[in-house]
Amino acid sequence: MIKVGVLGATGFTGEKLVDILLSHPKVELSYLGSRTKNKILYSDIFPKFYKKISIKCEPLDIKKAAGVCDLLFLSLPHTVSMQFVPKILKKGKKVIDLSADYRFKKAQLYERLYKKKHQDKQNLKKAVYGLPELFKDKVKGARLLANPGCYPTSIILALYPLLSEKLITGKVVIDSKSAISGSGRKAVIENHYSNVANNFWAYKPFVHQHQPEFTEVLKDKITGSLTFSFLPQVAGFEAGIYSVIHFSCAKKVTKDKLNKIYNKYYRQSPFIRINRKIPKIKDVAGTNFCDIGFAVDKKGFEAVVISSIDNLIKGAAGQAIQNMNLMLGFKETTGLLSL
């Protein structure tokens, strides 16, 4: 049993990490760090874990956490992780960072988007972007893993095969819908039940920080004339991201053709499901799957591809554990198929 810890264990993502790691057959959850809940039983904070876990929250004490654990998950606010990562690596321990701090190769881009100086440029280069479907070999060798954003996960997985095959021309419209949990466990009026229930709204049009993230990851595949228009929206489902990608085809396609392409790229990917039916959020909610479906108009030059994930699992905690499995030499699916 390999010992792992979660720093930032009381946010939505931290809680989900704990939930999944508890049933993982190869690791032992050995450190739960929290800024505010020091010495409180984790199951007293979240009674749903009673009889499942009996350890207490500890402070965000990197020295102690890295002393106890072989691998740490950082589920901390953006700009906080980079203060901890160098110390963990120096101790010889592995780290999976779920913030944006190590997702960009260029500090400059990060600094512009997150409005803070990057304090660990040295390790930035070593960080591996943890999308195992595309970068499995790098993930296996990673010591510092930057876990992708939720929207980028849903978008990159849908776009990568199309871009690789040069199937897209012109403007790509990405219309994404997310559960409110994506914005974190924050006590603000916007998150109040009465504001979210039976509501729906768009936010940050043209300026969401996830557009530069997925664009950078895909940049080798993007040829000259392609542009992206990305609109994030909040929907009232409890869990999920539903990304609809509207695009024009560079050559005539059919549903069969798209099916073949996706299967070619994802044949070896246990968590990608290419569906003949249109994906629904409920088919993936609570799982680590990414369902991809598509439709083509009758002339064959207009298409939509839809990708559907659980925002806190494949879009965060589940993918982090998938990455952990690869980094620690386990089977990729360990502990993730019974969700």
Next chain:
Amino acid sequence: MIKVGVLGATGFTGEKLVDILLSHPKVELSYLGSRTKNKILYSDIFPKFYKKISIKCEPLDIKKAAGVCDLLFLSLPHTVSMQFVPKILKKGKKVIDLSADYRFKKAQLYERLYKKKHQDKQNLKKAVYGLPELFKDKVKGARLLANPGCYPTSIILALYPLLSEKLITGKVVIDSKSAISGSGRKAVIENHYSNVANNFWAYKPFVHQHQPEFTEVLKDKITGSLTFSFLPQVAGFEAGIYSVIHFSCAKKVTKDKLNKIYNKYYRQSPFIRINRKIPKIKDVAGTNFCDIGFAVDKKGFEAVVISSIDNLIKGAAGQAIQNMNLMLGFKETTGLLSL
């Protein structure tokens, strides 16, 4: 057109008051007071009011508000209203207080429940408890009206005829379910969408402050051996209170008998509907109605009565406007039937 104002216009109840008053044919909404939103257009705070109201929020300036208006609604936190009420009355204006500050005849009981010294004992005696179905004449003459709590409204209306007829014996169990909006527009984690959606829980068992409220109102009707056990619960519907009253009958009853009794007491009450079917929350959500239904076991000695209201309307803002109608000499239903 009589000029009215709302102090505390940005809470759930204040917003609902504004919403209903805007369509009221006999009053003009002339002052919206808020502690925090000074000089901001009300429709900028709540875009749903754009093109419906064009006035700005003002500070909680009693002098100014009472200068402009003939009647003021106080939709303020408990213990705040009593600082304002004497000044409004002194100006010769009428006031409808939606807090608990004037609901109890005895300051002592209030002080124990709300943990604050009562600062306006003088006016306490003059306040009328605003349940128009039971105290219509007093309401008509009121200058200071204490608007009932949401749970007490649903409970008193259901219990009053039964108690008056001495139909109940032994313990009365009141199992009530409320929308989360009953706890106010507060930015706390407990109100977060992810906590409330698909959830359900009880709170404050045996100690909720609304039990003494409805007990005091009904006390003349309560004979020796009766006891009450009240359990409030939070349900995930957007609006409503659903109070189920389980009781044993002092004499044999039938559904028909109960039907007759309720009709006898509420024949003149335009907002009480005695249903042969079991009430549902959705039948009253968005309205000022209180639906009452009931069932009797086959032997005729055990029964349940169910009362269903919209917690922010019949349980707060709608009832306040029903009271206003009576206090100002309008027809009781004015502005309330088209909800």
Next chain:
Amino acid sequence: MIKVGVLGATGFTGEKLVDILLSHPKVELSYLGSRTKNKILYSDIFPKFYKKISIKCEPLDIKKAAGVCDLLFLSLPHTVSMQFVPKILKKGKKVIDLSADYRFKKAQLYERLYKKKHQDKQNLKKAVYGLPELFKDKVKGARLLANPGCYPTSIILALYPLLSEKLITGKVVIDSKSAISGSGRKAVIENHYSNVANNFWAYKPFVHQHQPEFTEVLKDKITGSLTFSFLPQVAGFEAGIYSVIHFSCAKKVTKDKLNKIYNKYYRQSPFIRINRKIPKIKDVAGTNFCDIGFAVDKKGFEAVVISSIDNLIKGAAGQAIQNMNLMLGFKETTGLLSL
């Protein structure tokens, strides 16, 4: 008081028509027709109407209905209305048809989309497409009014000013989200609570019958190179359509510029609200408003326009009554502002 009737009074749209007409100050609801609920009190079918309406459902007897009423709303399944319309017109009565039967000028297009021979081609030419913001004068003179579809209402209102100003170039992507009530009150497993709650899915990609509808209405404004890609989706909010229109601009625009354009076209339209903020479903749910908002990327050549309506009100029953107001010479907003 003018007498009006609703045929098909027990569907979602019929119920909403009844709800709004009941509070309308200038008409009297005089006939409720239903295929299946003959002689049953309307309030026994929908207890929420108890104490609001006391009439019974009648059969779909056109002769009788047209005898009693001056204007009839047909809230019937597509392909049924056209059997009734000629008889109503022959009786000299006005009719507002909420089905698709009279929305298309060319019977052929209708027949291809709804897979049924058109049985009343004669009256097709006389029918007025009832979007009062664009065709007010025609609506005023209409004797047979075809009430627009829900998606087309949200889409046409958003697109019309942009197309009129020739602001759009290339492909227009329309990503729309609707409440499940749009598909009617049907007892099918797809509408089951457990399927819809916390779910989200796309349907009928590229083949939805509402695309030809809005394209035909806008055809005079559509210049050569424009194409449309429309994707309808089901969201879990109770009421609403949220249409996001992604497009490229033929010339550089700003938010201010768009604001001016929309205000120019809708200055006289009481139910259109041009918002500086991004629309939310909850701002329009339960109302007859259409909220339109927009965003432009920093270079000024990519934009999104969002239009938000209540699918059963501005998208159906409310708009029908807005049309009725014009057809009967009332003020356009009568009975609709207090929703």
Next chain:
Amino acid sequence: MIKVGVLGATGFTGEKLVDILLSHPKVELSYLGSRTKNKILYSDIFPKFYKKISIKCEPLDIKKAAGVCDLLFLSLPHTVSMQFVPKILKKGKKVIDLSADYRFKKAQLYERLYKKKHQDKQNLKKAVYGLPELFKDKVKGARLLANPGCYPTSIILALYPLLSEKLITGKVVIDSKSAISGSGRKAVIENHYSNVANNFWAYKPFVHQHQPEFTEVLKDKITGSLTFSFLPQVAGFEAGIYSVIHFSCAKKVTKDKLNKIYNKYYRQSPFIRINRKIPKIKDVAGTNFCDIGFAVDKKGFEAVVISSIDNLIKGAAGQAIQNMNLMLGFKETTGLLSL
């Protein structure tokens, strides 16, 4: 690996059985029977199972099913199971019946409640009522197991210790709230999203068939003067039963005292959690736990006990698998703790 099958695999309970059994480490899902979905891939009916299960639905062919499997789950409508059970037992195979057909020792009671002649009285006596917390030894030896109803599970677990300790006196009020899924996957208007969302209602007051079920199970513990009043209600949460039991105490109690009693009875029960906090539905949704909490009024003679379960898991499929574990000699928690 022991081979098991599910007959009635496409209802809510059948689907949940399949979901949990798929991750069970000791059994192999080998037969999925359905009346209507013959020869269709299970993952084509429920795309969420794609990449998790690749077998097809078969007809309800008992001979074949019992030939392939060592144990069969019958997730069939009441009155259907009893036609199949004798054949399965005759083949020497074990059976867990999730209908009510074998829950009553006396055929007469069953016949009165379910309005059908019992066709397998012989096996009725051999059937074991599968509440493992109370009847573990019998369950271990069962060949025919009657899986308890959802309400009874939540109620019996809460009442058993109190009744055993003779703590209750007088009338017991049981106010239970259930997810709509408890009524099965039926295409009826009452289950439509628009009827259930934001709604709440009581049904079958005093006549629900689950009252005789829990009364019979508890009858040895019920002394003379005790009576029960049970009210089932439908709430809008997706999964769960929340049973509140209001009672008067035969002797003075405290929270600590109740805590000790429950711990005494359930110390060995891995799925019962005695909480100091009041249970919430979300703490048990998606799990096989039954959370029990309680409160006592300050005088110590009035109390409420609350029990909270997932209606489809501890209330149906999860409990059935817990029973299977015991019947097959596995650890009670196998395959159930990682839910």
